Amino acid sequence: MKLLCDRIRKDGQILPGNVLKVDGFVNHQIDVRLFSEMGRAFYQAYRDCGVNKILTIESSGIGIACFTAQFFDVPVVFAKKSRTSNIPDAVYAAPVHSYTHGNDYQATVATRLLGAKDRVLIIDDFLANGSALRGLCELCRQAGARVVGAGIVIEKAFQPGGRELRAEGLRIESLAVIESMDERGVTFAEESLR
């Protein structure tokens, strides 16, 4: 998505350790026009898939999930992050490792909010090692829900999550695919620039 790639080049900051900081427009301040266009792009990709629920994880997935859900006219469920395995009954739970924060947590969804009739589109802001996305897929597996695919704002293709999950059969549509980044800037995959 050219609009997004241009914005990353203009306002993104590259920090040591392959950290791309986009907090001015994605995950601390939200640009609502950009998010609406991103939601529309996910809708165009998945409009014929019978999606009846959007699943994301708190906190930074919620905004883009909401904008996407408007186009589909379906509810958003956001998984919660629980730091302990001491979670109440009646939730699905899956372990997630955060490389960004260097910790582990449980992603949980109340069992009555996800079930076998659901055709789920998973939405998240970043895909790198794929731990969160894998956890969300696992929640759907526990619920008997069908995952039709994932919509990702920014994929770091030089980290293995996207490649591994696609190899396992998951459809993933990423709006900005970063092939490499260093102090000189970001190189996007060709298809992201259209």
Add this chain to the structure above:
Amino acid sequence: MKLLCDRIRKDGQILPGNVLKVDGFVNHQIDVRLFSEMGRAFYQAYRDCGVNKILTIESSGIGIACFTAQFFDVPVVFAKKSRTSNIPDAVYAAPVHSYTHGNDYQATVATRLLGAKDRVLIIDDFLANGSALRGLCELCRQAGARVVGAGIVIEKAFQPGGRELRAEGLRIESLAVIESMDERGVTFAEESLR
């Protein structure tokens, strides 16, 4: 807002300790049509106030903030919750006590995302003791930003936050004002039912 009060009566659950559980449509699963109507209601209340930024706090404020921001066509900034006072430089920070979770945290916003030119509408899902709302006001004070008011989805008027903050001069518009609740149900303030 009658639509919201009817929904609370239909799908809300009252748990011991004055807990109103609305996770099926507000703070775990999000009903996008309801949220869009709530965003419209906040816009109608504050449309003439020159709002140029929506401020909320992660996680459950983000959805309603996004829907509200679409009507105003302004960015959303969501304050982050930090469990330690060991926070990086270049943020505004204010202490918040969570009565729900029984803990304290710092609400933080990057200094470059909030400033003296901002006219801020604060949005949140619940108002009870007012600690989060007070923290968000404090972040604006530190930034020199003007708070034009707050938009709250559900206010528990039998807890002191709303009364105290209004007495200090803050304008607060709440869509569902609960005067009392017990095992028999919820009593809304008269004006919420229109």
